[in-house]
Amino acid sequence: MELIKLKNLTKTYGTKKKITALDGFDLTVQKGEMLAIMGRSGSGKSTVLNLIAGIDQLGGGTYFFEDTDMSKVTGDKLTRFRRDQIGVVFQHFALIDDYTVYQNIALPLKLSKTPKAEADQKIKKIAAELEITPLLQKYPKELSGGEAQRTAIARAVVTEPKLILADEPTGALDEETGKKIMQVFHNLHEKGNTLVIVTHDPAVAASCERTVRIRDGKNEA
């Protein structure tokens, strides 16, 4: 069953000097799939992730999330979509420095007005699964790269989104820690989560079920 369907996606940046990031890119993601989008730097893979996450606006083409035409979702509806349907993990973790690990994980729950007791239960559960329970009262600057990425993953999955997006999730980690983080993603996949991982690392891509290659904003044959 299709969760995401991108058709003939285009995206350009700049007004005077236009840079084409995507040029007719197609992608279909099935529910429960673990997919890697692979390409070199500047190939457009992160742009695809931004468009799927609703961080960036569509240039052209169509994007359906389940049956919803995402070109028509804007403003606070788009915000709610990001909050409820998508979890995103970034290479450099994107944690708020003056929030504790607990507060960072709690962020989407607070914004969706989840009752405190329920939120607390969810945070503790996910923290236990990701083995970061002892870190909950620490601040991001006190964490190692692997711990910070686990925190970012915990925040991304705590709302139980339909889709987890990861942009170079192991890019800032050493090889050993990267493997452990990929194991976390595999565990999530085994539980039925749908994952799209953007990477330029062949080893990461190889560990996914399927790999889509992108080059100069187009699907690579």
Next chain:
Amino acid sequence: MIELILQEIRHIFTSQKRIFLLSVLAFTCACIGINASLSNCLIAAEEHSAAEISYGDKVTYKISMDGDSDSFNRVFGNPQSGAVKSLFEALKQSPEFTYRYTIENLIDFFDPDDTSFGADDFPAFKEMFRVGYEDGTTMYYDDYLALKAIYADDHFCSDYGVTISSGRAFEPADFLVTDPEKIVLPVLLGAEYSDLYEIGDRIENAHLGTIQKLTLEVVGFLGEGSYFYDNNTMKIMLDRYVILPNVETAYDGLQSDGSYDDFTHASYDSLKILNARLICDASNADRAASAAKKIFSENGFSELYLNAESANSVNYLESTRESAKLSIVITGFMILMISIIICIQTYYRIMQNRKKYSILMLNGITRFQLALLIMTETLLIFIFAAVLFFILKYLLRNVQVLDFGLSRYSVVCIAAIEAILLVLIGFYGIRKVEQVDMSSVLREHE
């Protein structure tokens, strides 16, 4: 959301305290400036308006006389009362000018049969004395008291916009005494006296510059903060004043020995003449002055002369107008400066926290929630600036360095500026955050 706001406040007090403190100081200074210039503007505007009410836009002449007490007695002594009455009637009836004889003077209270008469004899009176004494509007001598009073003409309330809070204003009949044996003068009391007297109360032992006793009957109270301008230059607050009609008599008062009875003499001594004003249009000024001098001469009062006040009035009006304009410009400048300061501060805060705001947006913060978060610091600045403002005001006043006051107009104005700034900061903040390239910021490595 409350938790996020509390976290934001904690963050401000830990990581951004220097900028926050500077912003609070800047805003406090701006508030002091706005308050000072706005207060000055309002005072100038009020004085300008009052000066215009007080004939400031007309030509005015004050009736004056030079000389010692002998000269004064010769001109206004008892035998002259009939002549003064004639002069008064002639001035009133002249078509060349408007004659206004509302005069500020004392009213005495004493009992001629009791040389030790004083404040202790009359508890309410004693309190009246105390109230007046605090304000410097009364004097206490060994055997009599004197309260400051306004001897009002029949246009007093209407010309000066003086309002009555309870009871009634003067009526035409109040200005005419028909029987010298039964004199009960109606009086209006300033607002401060409303706790001591009620409408219908009578105050005995009053004297109109004679030894003849009068009874005053309270008929009304002035609104709190009532005032009038004694021809532009002196604002007289009426809260602790006794206002009584500058009465005329319906009889000639001439007695068999050729003198006048006490009340007639008291009514027609200098009280209606000296410091009274002749008011006319500028185009009619010379003719009015000539007519008045002719009336003085015809009635045997050549000692009197006219003191032209118009130049003072014009200059005063001009100065109040300029003062108001300058204050408006300064107030506007202050508002502009503080708006710029707050906007710059907000801009830098958003730039500094763009990663945080991007993460919040990624995790589903709505535009409204984001606006609240951005407005939190601005609101805190306003609150702390208000606290600092009052602390400074209290300290400076207590060490007698400066009392910069606070008018309710300033409070309303500053509150309105703050409300507008808050809304603008909310919109501006959202706009700036939305302009941030979220995808780049979220991928940044610090």
